[in-house]
Amino acid sequence: MRTTSGFSLLVALVIGAAGVARADPAELFDKKCATCHGKDGKAETAMGRKLNMRNLSDPKVQATATDAQWERLIVEGVKGAGGKNVMPATKLTDAEAKELVKYVRALKKP
Numbered sequence: 223m224r225t226t227s228g229f230s231l232l233v234a235l236v237i238g239a240a241g242v243a244r245a246d247p248a249e250l251f252d253k254k255c256a257t258c259h260g261k262d263g264k265a266e267t268a269m270g271r272k273l274n275m276r277n278l279s280d281p282k283v284q285a286t287a288t289d290a291q292w293e294r295l296i297v298e299g300v301k302g303a304g305g306k307n308v309m310p311a312t313k314l315t316d317a318e319a320k321e322l323v324k325y326v327r328a329l330k331k332p
């Protein structure tokens with residue numbers, strides 16, 4: 223009896239924690255990415271121009287990388303010529319990075 227109720231409490235806790243950890247990718251992108259990439263991914267921002275960034279909504283740009291490559295890049299950041307990060311590492315989880323890649327893929331404009 224004891225073990226059974228203990229187990230269901232554990233299950234409830236795990237489900238609850240998963241609910242809290244789940245971030246909305248649109249909100250994440252606006253908060254952590256749009257300052258450089260722009261809300262539409264076109265990088266029409268001060269940073270985008272300074273770093274000569276690519277337009278993430280361009281199908282040609284999207285075709286140059288796999289989802290897995292972008293997931294890694296979002297977690298680890300991008301190094302520039304000097305070995306310094308031009309895009310900061312985000313410390314997001316793999317699951318969050320996956321959601322963000324899906325979000326960026328959906329920004330695609332032919």
Ligand code: HEC
Nearest residue numbers: 254255258273274275276287292296300308309310312322
């Ligand atoms: C400080 C500015 C900055 C922030 C913040 C930033 N990025 Fe970047 N990002 C860059 C730069 C610079 C590059 C490399 C140049 C390029 O590809 O345009 C890059 C490249 C990328 C690429 C690869 C584009 C390609 O050419 O293959 C993706 C995808 C990407 N960023 C997604 C994100 C996501 C998602 C976030 C938010 C979690 C984010 N970035 C936050 C600056 C930033």
